Each structure stands twice: as C-alpha cells, then as structure tokens.
Amino acid sequence: MKKIKVLIVDDSALMRSLLTEMVSLAPDLEVVGAAPDAPTAREMIKVLNPDVLTLDVQMPKMDGIEFLSRLMRLRPMPVVMVSAYTQAGSETTLKALEIGAVDFIGKPQAVGGRTMEDYAEELIEKLRAAGGARIRRQPVVQPGGSDSLVQVKPASVGRVSGAMSGKIIFVGASTGGTEAIKEFLCGIPADCPPILIVQHMPEAFTASFARRLDGLCAPKVLESKGGERVEPGTVYIAPGHSHMQIRKGASGFMTELLQTPPVNRHRPAVDVLFDSAASCVGKNAIGVLLTGMGKDGAQGLLRMRQAGARTFGQDEATCVVYGMPREAFLIGGVEEQAPLDDLARKVLQAATR
The missing domain is CATH 3.40.50.180 (Methylesterase CheB, C-terminal domain)
Structure with missing residues (x-):
C-alpha cells in the first residue's frame, strides 16, 4: 500500500509533535518531515516531495498565507490549513481556501468538548481526502494586494x-x-x-x-x-x-x-x-x-x-x-x-x- 506522504509546517514544536503523533496513527499516512517555518518547509518540499501539507497561518519569517500564495503559484499541491477558530482566523482561512488550500481544521486546543481522538480522526480524514484532491489552478490573491473579500x-x-x-x-x-x-x-x-x-x-x-x-x-x-x-x-x-x-x-x-x-x-x-x-x-x-x-x-x-x-x-x-x-x-x-x-x-x- 502506497502511503500518503505528509509534511507538517508549524512554528510550535509542541504542535508539530502533536500533529505528527496523530497523523502517524493512520496506516496509510506517513509524516515525512516537520518544518518550523516557511523557508525550511520550502527546502523540505524539494527533498521529500510530500503529497500533502498541513500549514499553520501564524509563523515567523513568512506567514502561512504568503507561503501558500507562493506555493500555489510555483508548485501547486494539496494543503490543509491548521487555523485558530476565531473571527480573524476565519477570515484568514477563507482567504487561504480562495488561494487554493483544499481544507482546514482548527488547532487541537480549540476543539471545545471534543476529545483528542475525535480531533485526530477528523485530521486523518481530511488529509486522506486532500491526498486524492484535484488542485485547481486559480488566480492567486496576493498578500497586500486586491482582496476579493471586499469586491463590489x-x-x-x-x-x-x-x-x-x-x-x-x-x-x-x-x-x-x-x-x-x-x-x-x-x-x-x-x-x-x-x-x-x-x-x-x-x-x-x-x-x-x-x-x-x-x-x-x-x-x-x-x-x-x-x-x-x-x-x-x-x-x-x-x-x-x-x-x-x-x-x-x-x-x-x-x-x-x-x-x-x-x-x-x-x-x-x-x-x-x-x-x-x-x-x-x-x-x-x-x-x-x-x-x-x-x-x-x-x-x-x-x-x-x-x-x-x-x-x-x-x-x-x-x-x-x-x-x-x-x-x-x-x-x-x-x-x-x-x-x-x-x-x-x-x-x-x-x-x-
């Protein structure tokens, strides 16, 4: 069975470890690497050739939206955003979906009354779906540029x-x-x-x-x-x-x-x-x-x-x-x-x- 190769991108060492542990529960998924920032992720993508990325929004050096924008322009691939379920987080996540992210999931600490087992099951399901998703090339929303969220x-x-x-x-x-x-x-x-x-x-x-x-x-x-x-x-x-x-x-x-x-x-x-x-x-x-x-x-x-x-x-x-x-x-x-x-x-x- 060919496994879906997953690269975790998050600036938090704890989050990288937690997501890696959860993804590793699935026999058909394999975490091939974990990057703390966008520049590191870019180099790991070249070497590891992952099938799917999980991508944090708030990161040092380059935020997730800017990295996603560049990624979808230069090397389109399935991306699942890991976002905080807040008002600001929802606007940013919708922008990420517009740029080309396949799906999104909240941070584990934001799942309310759900168990970590439930969260892991949802994460795995989304990564599986992303692994078989069709990536549609579409106009890229440039950070700081015209924002279609406020079009007339x-x-x-x-x-x-x-x-x-x-x-x-x-x-x-x-x-x-x-x-x-x-x-x-x-x-x-x-x-x-x-x-x-x-x-x-x-x-x-x-x-x-x-x-x-x-x-x-x-x-x-x-x-x-x-x-x-x-x-x-x-x-x-x-x-x-x-x-x-x-x-x-x-x-x-x-x-x-x-x-x-x-x-x-x-x-x-x-x-x-x-x-x-x-x-x-x-x-x-x-x-x-x-x-x-x-x-x-x-x-x-x-x-x-x-x-x-x-x-x-x-x-x-x-x-x-x-x-x-x-x-x-x-x-x-x-x-x-x-x-x-x-x-x-x-x-x-x-x-x-």
Whole structure:
C-alpha cells in the first residue's frame, strides 16, 4: 500500500509533535518531515516531495498565507490549513481556501468538548481526502494586494423572475465547497429563486463566509438565524452550529434551525436540508450537490428526486473531492451531472420550467 506522504509546517514544536503523533496513527499516512517555518518547509518540499501539507497561518519569517500564495503559484499541491477558530482566523482561512488550500481544521486546543481522538480522526480524514484532491489552478490573491473579500457586489447577470417561478434551490457541499459555492453563486442573478445552502463548516466561519459571498455575488447572502421568510433574490447559509431546514408557515416558506444531533457526523447536515425540501417543497425544489467527501446529501437528493424535484451533481472532473456527488449519482439521486462552470446555467433553466 502506497502511503500518503505528509509534511507538517508549524512554528510550535509542541504542535508539530502533536500533529505528527496523530497523523502517524493512520496506516496509510506517513509524516515525512516537520518544518518550523516557511523557508525550511520550502527546502523540505524539494527533498521529500510530500503529497500533502498541513500549514499553520501564524509563523515567523513568512506567514502561512504568503507561503501558500507562493506555493500555489510555483508548485501547486494539496494543503490543509491548521487555523485558530476565531473571527480573524476565519477570515484568514477563507482567504487561504480562495488561494487554493483544499481544507482546514482548527488547532487541537480549540476543539471545545471534543476529545483528542475525535480531533485526530477528523485530521486523518481530511488529509486522506486532500491526498486524492484535484488542485485547481486559480488566480492567486496576493498578500497586500486586491482582496476579493471586499469586491463590489455585481449587478444582476440576467433575469429569472424568482418570484414567478415558484422554485426553491437547495445546495449542499463539503470539502472544496467554499470556492465551488462562490463560483456557482457568481453565475446566479440578483432576482433568482430563493437558495438554501449547507456547507460543512464550523460555526465561527459561517458568518464570515456569508459576508464574503454577499460582497461577491448578485443575490443577497446571509447566515440564517432561523425563522426567516424564504424570499426570491436571497441566499440562506446554514450556521455552523445548527441543522437548517425549510418548513411551510402561515405566510409562506420559512427557515428553521435545529440543535438536534449530528447526521452523517455533521451539523449542519445536507441530508436534513434536502429531506425537508423533499417533504415540504417537492416538485418545486431543485437540488444541487457539490464537491465534498463522504455521503452526506446523497440519500436526501434521492428523496428529492423521488418527490419530483430536479436534481444536479457536480461532475468528477471539476470536484476537488468527488465523494458526495458520486454517492448520490451511484444511488440514482442525480438526474444530471455537469461541470461546475455550467451548473448555474442548468439550474436556472430548470427554475424556469
């Protein structure tokens, strides 16, 4: 069995030791080195040729964002960011994902009530997924340069008349999903049907993610607080602490947040959202499953299709990790697969029929 070679990059000796110990628990992963800073990491990459990097954000000599920017320009490879779950940390991590990092995980001391065993399991799972991820070359955000997080909101790119179509769009994503959702929404006009989205993400990140998308995309994007009336021209992002579902209220459809246990090990879970779409919206729903590892959303998308909804999956060639869409496709939940850059057009066509 060929092992996935991992290089740990962190300025803390304790953190390097802890992460090395955790990664070494997996028989299919091998820590080939541990670097205290970016210059050392650069030389170790040349010699050791790792498959995956874990990368700290705050480091001496060169911070993680600048190093990542240079790495993705000169030697693109899968990177999992190790970030503090803070407001500042969430903004920096989203920038790292925009530059090209595959995924992220919090510092071990920031995992709250979770055990170190749980943390190690999540870290190993993310590194495995990163080892098989497709690295998409994309424009590099230069540190200190133009920051797409604060771009001016674009004008509408066409008219769909979300108020008249009666359709509601439901989207699920995981690994690679932050950039996939951005690309999908950037192809959606301001007067779109309502869109509800679950992206697997900790609660410290979803508000920043919604603000980022709101500045980039034509529709209004917000983190759901629960109880909002579902309206055209608005995108609702599930908060990282709760499941989100849709329900029928006296004056129309409403969002609802649930603190029920995780589903498929996730809260929010895509299946919870998709199941509510199948039961409450039926044939007027459109389901979209984007890049991500695991199976979350597959069964829910199948139930949506069985309820008469149109269903779409991102194709293998454009997924960072072809896991969730693949599982949905294999069980018949996906009516049509499409590349990421064509999904918005296909979904909008379905919304007008």
